[in-house]
Amino acid sequence: MTNTNQGCLPDGKIPQLRVMPMPADANVHGDVFGGWIMAQVDIAGSLPAVRRSNGRVATIAVNSFVFKNPVFVGDLLSFYADIVKVGNTSITVNVEVFAERNRLQAETVKVTEATLTYVATDENRKPRQVPPLSSLTTQI
Secondary structure (H helix, E strand, O other): OOOOOEEOOOOOOOOOEEEOOOHHHEOOOOEEOHHHHHHHHHHHHHHHHHHHHOOOEEEEEEEEEEEOOOOEOOOEEEEEEEEEEEOOOEEEEEEEEEEEEOOOOOEEEEEEEEEEEEEEEOOOOOEOOOOOHHHOOOOO
């Protein structure tokens, strides 16, 4: 893996989640486990899906997941999530993850990108319709 995606955090966008991996999230060499990153991506992607569906969602598919650069203990990760498709019961979200490392040198690297699909569920955890935008009671 190479650092070909160096740069800045996305302008004008607010991250859904910011987190710093700890030693327990990494192997003995300080490389953060891919599964830990995947869990954080799932959380970040679910946030706009929950707002858009106005309720509970469940992950039904990881459509794509690419680790572009390694993540290290001490990196500050920023997770950006955007809804790309809304179906009858499903919401598809793109998530991009950037690591701020060596903060004194202001190095920012895109480390992961993924697309996940969530399904809106009711109180019995059965699929339900995603409400139209005009009927939402929460802020998107």
